[in-house]
Amino acid sequence: MKECDDNRKRRRPMLRIERSVWNDMIGYCRSALPDEACGVLLGESGDETSTIRHWRPIPNRASLRDRAFAFDPAAWIRVWYEADAAGRVPLGIFHSHPGAPAVPSPEDAAGNGSGLPTYWIVSFVPQGGCDVRAYTLAESSNEAARYAVSPFRIV
Numbered sequence: 001m002k003e004c005d006d007n008r009k010r011r012r013p014m015l016r017i018e019r020s021v022w023n024d025m026i027g028y029c030r031s032a033l034p035d036e037a038c039g040v041l042l043g044e045s046g047d048e049t050s051t052i053r054h055w056r057p058i059p060n061r062a063s064l065r066d067r068a069f070a071f072d073p074a075a076w077i078r079v080w081y082e083a084d085a086a087g088r089v090p091l092g093i094f095h096s097h098p099g100a101p102a103v104p105s106p107e108d109a110a111g112n113g114s115g116l117p118t119y120w121i122v123s124f125v126p127q128g129g130c131d132v133r134a135y136t137l138a139e140s141s142n143e144a145a146r147y148a149v150s151p152f153r154i155v
């Protein structure tokens with residue numbers, strides 16, 4: 001029985017984000033209002049902790065940018081190569097919700113994420129406020145429960 005429990009509760013590394021990245025990410029998303037903004041979070045990944053130390057904006061190429069985001073493909077590839085050359089691990093993507101809470105929208109849930117371990121949403125609802133949540137892809141066949149809220153620390 002114990003083995004089953006251990007399997008189910010497979011430990012994820014503790015997630016940390018540097019305060020400068022946190023501030024820059026929110027500032028960038030705010031500067032893009034009323035459109036959604038998006039980008040990539042990078043850093044170091046270990047067994048015990050994953051720490052986000054860098055970020056890169058990616059232009060939003062969605063046709064309806066106030067309610068959706070789509071990475072500019074060339075910029076996305078460039079960030080990937082840059083990260084590899086610098087020895088930085090892409091740890092997640094972020095995007096903003098100018099007028100919706102920080103929960104994955106049906107479109108977000110329908111997408112298959114980015115293949116990266118974390119998925120961050122910066123919400124500016126209610127007006128003037130800011131709510132940021134990190135998610136990880138949950139292992140579930142239930143579409144609605146695919147993203148699980150992930151605790152994190154600002155360091």
Ligand SMILES: [Zn+2]
Nearest residue numbers: 097104105108
């Ligand atoms: Zn979204």
